[in-house]
Amino acid sequence: MSSWRASLDDVCARIAGVFGRAEPRRWARSYLTGLLAPVERKNSWQLSEAAGAVSPDGCQHFLNRARWSADAVRDQVRSYVAESLASPDGVLVIDETGFVKKGLRSAGVQRQYSGTAGRVENCQLGVFLAYAGRSGRALIDRELYLPESWIADRDRCADAGIPEYRWEQGVLTKSRLAEAMVDRALAAGVVAGWLAADSAYGRDGKFRAFLEARRMSYVVEVPIKQTVPDTDGRRRVDTLIGRAPGEAWRRVSCGPGVRGEREYDFAWATLPEFDDTPTGFVRTLLARRSIDDPTDIAYYLCFHPDTVTREQIVAVAGARWAIEECFQAAKGQCGLDHYQVRKWDPWYRHITMAMLAHAFLAVTAATDPKAHAGWAESQSPRSAVSWR
Template sequence: MDELFDRLAGCFGRVETRKWARAYLTGLLAPVERKNGWQLAEAAGVAEPTGIQHFVDRSRWDADVVRDAVRSYAAQALAGPQAVLVVDETGFLKKGRLSAGVQRQYSGTAGRVENCQLGVFLAYAAPRGRALIDRELYLPRSWIDDPDRCARAGIGEERRAEGMLTKPRLAEAMIARALDAGVQAGWVAADSVYGRDGKFRAFCEARRMPYVVEVPVKQTVTDLDGRRRVDTLIGRAPEEAWHRVSAGAGVRGERVYDWAWATLPSFEEVPAGFVRTLLARRSTDDPTDIAYYLCFHPDSLGREEVVRVAGARWAIEECFQAAKNETGLDHYQVRKWDPWYRHITMAMAAHAFLAVTAAMDPKAHAGWVASQSPRSAVSWR
């Protein structure tokens, strides 16, 4: 904890603010049921939540500076060339219309349309552990088109302009920040919200950043005889093209699926030494349950490495669950834009502390050995 807070202390200009920052962080790690103002104050040993509330709402400090320190702390402690930058969003269910960015929208957390905020996050998933290292609050069009509503939620004109970004653009900004800061990572992984976005894939390719991104069944790619849906191409795969491979260990043991993998024709320019491939994951229990991935990576990599990255995407779900259950990621009672970022960033710091501490366990390395064996129209691999 001292090592982490040594990194964070300089982010807070006044001694009093540093004291409240440490109290807030300690409270987020405390075994209390809800990490709200009253219980955080109790964990800090004070009678009222006024100081805690002032720290997250009105005191002078920059949540982005703290985010940079948290990202450096986590990425350095967990660093590895096999690390994956994973993008995903999570929902924060809310009542009313006053919380910044709230509206009725689909929440993967709830599995349905709910009144909620959506936060887009970047996780660092490495052999030693995984942690959340960046975040952005998604601002829907209903908010962008209502400047008065934005002003009441503390969203100024500059922030409102930034909020006009879509989720894939927010994801690109977070990935760029991580790479520009020197974070060591070999891959990007994301679900179909980002994978189906051609600009997002082009962004990764322009940076020579390998990716494995899920795409919807209706996604089309270019084959020798024109544009074809991914399910059509995978439907042509002979049964011998499917190989049973584990995508890594899960809570119930090894996550074993059947995988088919094919090289896509290169009608568009591909960076030298790289290749675009199509990957499919089929359930061993239900052959009709198939997920599809577009991939971009060095041509020398083998199937097991690409499958590993596809499986690594689930690491961010584990981060969400742990951060919500253990460090109060979703326990906040703030409504405005800046306080949201402040609470979320401090919860990420607490979660990073747990992740780095757990990484000291030698068992954390299990299951992350990559295959580097080379493999050689759509051609099945």
């Protein structure tokens, strides 16, 4: 317990400089401690009670009116995770999660599809960047998605405290928000060899071009109708994979899961090279087929150095699920979705403090040798489509 408290002291010391006065600094520690505590609902009332306060006024002031920068805390979260969990083959993972809400006043809320709920809901959507290293994974950045219905209504934005600069940017797609977070991570020197994302981002050609311009290797899922270059034009990914000879499929584990190794059959092919292919890099197509149901196939477009092996590509594809684990832990243990704030700044403040709480748990777990996940390591070679 004394070691745990010392580690918490170190984390609080990292963010102390963000707060110019003692009172918000004390509340930052109380808020963080409450998010880590076994409090049923981590909202202002219960966090205040856990801190020994007689009313939620101090906690609400900390979230709504105190002078401090959530982005400055975010930068500390990112550096803390990078210093503690980074590895050369670390993976940046992009995904979004929904926060179901009642009413119409919460910043960015509207009826929209939430993957978290699996249906259209009245909700906010947050786009997140996670870091998955050999010894752990944690969320390191976040952006609140603003739909067109909000950008078009300046009065509504003003009521929700959305800053003017954000109105002026217009509608930013989730991919553009993802690009901003990746750029921040790279500018901050975060060591990462790869980026992984689901088809919501993988199907966006501009997003893939953004990553390639930065020589950022990626493994991104794409929909079945995605087309890719072939020797005589473009073909759908399912058409190309349908041509794969039987020997092209190999059974590989993409990492441990709750029921043991997650094994699938994988086929991997090199795509034709064009003038825009950077020297030393290659674009490939990966297919993941269920062992139990051979008709269940997922498709991935990949960009990486030409020395990469199938096992490395498969490991990165499997690492995408790390962000789902982050969401589950951050919501279940750190109250990521327990907030009752409606405005822009309080949303970022609560979400960022919950990210810090989750990062603290991830880094603490990484100090235990049993918490270290096994990552496949290997190296090897490489154009009409050629099966590997």
